[in-house]
Amino acid sequence: MEESTAHSPLWHYDERRQIGTDYSSQQEIEAYDLRMQQIRDVPSEIREVLDLLDLQPDHTLLELGCGTAEFSLAAAGHCSRVIAADISGPMLEYARNKAQARGVQNVEFVQAGFLTYRHQGRPLEAVVSQLALHHLPDFWKQVALNRIFDMLKEGGQFYLRDVVYSFPVRNYGQFFQEFLNSMSREGQPPQDIVRHIRDEYSTQHWVLEGMMARAGFLIDQVDHKNGFIATYHCTRV
Ligand SMILES: C[S@@+](CC[C@H](N)C(=O)[O-])C[C@H]1O[C@@H](n2cnc3c(N)ncnc32)[C@H](O)[C@@H]1O
Structure with a gap:
């Protein structure tokens, strides 16, 4: 596993x-993986992204914030090189064990x-990121989007799925409460979503879409789901 060796100035955001x-313990990560299988239709999400990207055998794909790497491991069957990057060492360890167990050899974990x-x-044909960009505050999201744009070849594709807010902000209290109620189990709101709303940096859709355009992306397809999740398929033109 490769370590990032970038030496950043003191003012640089520490991602x-x-x-x-x-996600620092293997137990939490296992629970996360299981929960994602329960609350998301991960196989159909993967199919949707792979259909859009139409990867070719000679393509290289980078996944940023790969987590337990379900997507990267599936993408590895459609192109020659997949780079699965995440800042969490324990996440990568879990993902690497999964790759070994499934006999997948063309994924590099970074x-x-x-x-x-x-x-x-060579510049990348595709970059994918799912449910990870919201870890950065907005200024650093713009830096991240610019970096992704620069790593792609011309005509390269960027697929983003994230928690992006598209509900009317004046009603935020009611919106969040109703959303949490709809996700509750045995009367308890899911604590990861409570933490997300309180502590993480989800952006309003129009701000994020402006940032993508400023990075130089053409947004080919947008889907806003439940006012809470958005997916974007973009091209480097
Ligand atoms: C909610 S998980 C999503 C994992 C996976 N992409 C999925 O869809 O299930 C968020 C992941 O983003 C990673 N992450 C957080 N900040 C990051 C950053 N600045 N760059 C890359 N990954 C980051 C976390 O370590 C975690 O694995």
């Missing part, structure tokens, strides 16, 4: 500092993030 949910991953080799 290794975990905000919100801290401990680095949106602000520190340094791409080497």
Whole structure:
């Protein structure tokens, strides 16, 4: 596993500092993986992204914030090289064990993030990031989007899924309460979503879309789900 060696100035955002949910133990990560299988339709999400990207055997794909790497491991069957990057060492350890158990050999695991991953080799055909960009405050999101744009080849694709707010902000109290009620189990709101709303940096959709355009992306497809999640398929033009 490669370590990021970037030496940053003191004013640089430290993306290794975990905000919100801290995925530092294998037990928490296992629970996260299981919970994602329960509350998301992960196989159909993967199919949707792979259909959009239409990867070719000679393509290289980078996933930023790969987590337990379900997407990277699936993408590895469609292109020659997948780079799965995450800032969390324990996440990468869990993902690497999964790759070994499944006999997947063309995924490189890299401990680095949106602000520190340094791409080497040919420009990328595709970058994917799911439920991770909200870990950065807005200014650093713009830096991250610019970096992703620069790593892609012309015509390269960027797929983003994240918690992005598209509900009317004047009603935020009612919106969050109703959303949490709809996700509650045995009368208890899910603590990871409570922490997300309170501590993590989800952005309003129009701000994020402006940032993507400023980075130079053409947004080919946008989908806002439940006012809370958004997906974007973008091209470097
Ligand atoms: C909610 S999990 C999502 C994991 C996976 N992409 C998925 O869809 O299930 C967020 C992941 O982002 C990672 N992360 C947090 N900040 C990051 C950063 N600045 N750069 C890259 N990954 C980051 C965390 O370590 C964690 O693995």
